[in-house]
Amino acid sequence: QVQLVESGGGLVQPGGSLRLSCVASGFSLDHYSIGWFRQAPGKEREGVSCLANSDGSTYYADSVKGRFTISRDNAKNTVYLQMNSLSPVDTAVYSCGRARWCTVRNGIIRPTAYDYWGQGTQVTVSS
Numbered sequence: 001q002v003q004l005v006e007s008g009g010g011l012v013q014p015g016g017s018l019r020l021s022c023v024a025s026g027f028s029l030d031h032y033s034i035g036w037f038r039q040a041p042g043k044e045r046e047g048v049s050c051l052a053n054s055d056g057s058t059y060y061a062d063s064v065k066g067r068f069t070i071s072r073d074n075a076k077n078t079v080y081l082q083m084n085s086l087s088p089v090d091t092a093v094y095s096c097g098r099a100r101w102c103t104v105r106n107g108i109i110r111p112t113a114y115d116y117w118g119q120g121t122q123v124t125v126s127s
Helices: none
Strands: 003-006 010-012 018-025 033-039 046-051 056-060 070-074 080-084 092-099 103-105 108-110 114-117 121-125
Touching: 003 092, 003 114, 018 033, 018 092, 018 121, 033 070, 033 080, 046 070, 046 080, 046 092, 046 103, 046 108, 056 070, 080 092
Parallel strands: 010 121
Antiparallel strands: 003 018, 018 080, 033 046, 033 092, 046 056, 070 080, 092 114, 092 121, 103 108
8 A cells, every 4th residue: 555654844943954754655766756745825735846766866946945955765765855944934734745757847846647645744934
């Protein structure tokens, strides 16, 4: 059974850091790309980062470049999203999804061909 389970969210002060985890089960990360998306109340879902299984390429939204880092631990079948220098605009529910490839058009990470999603984890940046 395919599952994606996120964890690591919480309340953090501006300037702080969090590391989100996306634990995959029922399939190998060797065969799938994993994307992180976020959605804030009243806003559309936004692609944050994607890690391509084919060659390990990483993609980031302009809003998080230089602050967020996506990585993978094959032994744990887990993808991480390290988030630094957080600000209130980063407040959202963060979800990971599985796709055959990362789709990036015009610099935007698209939620194209994602077949499984986790339940999401809340990240709140506030003083």
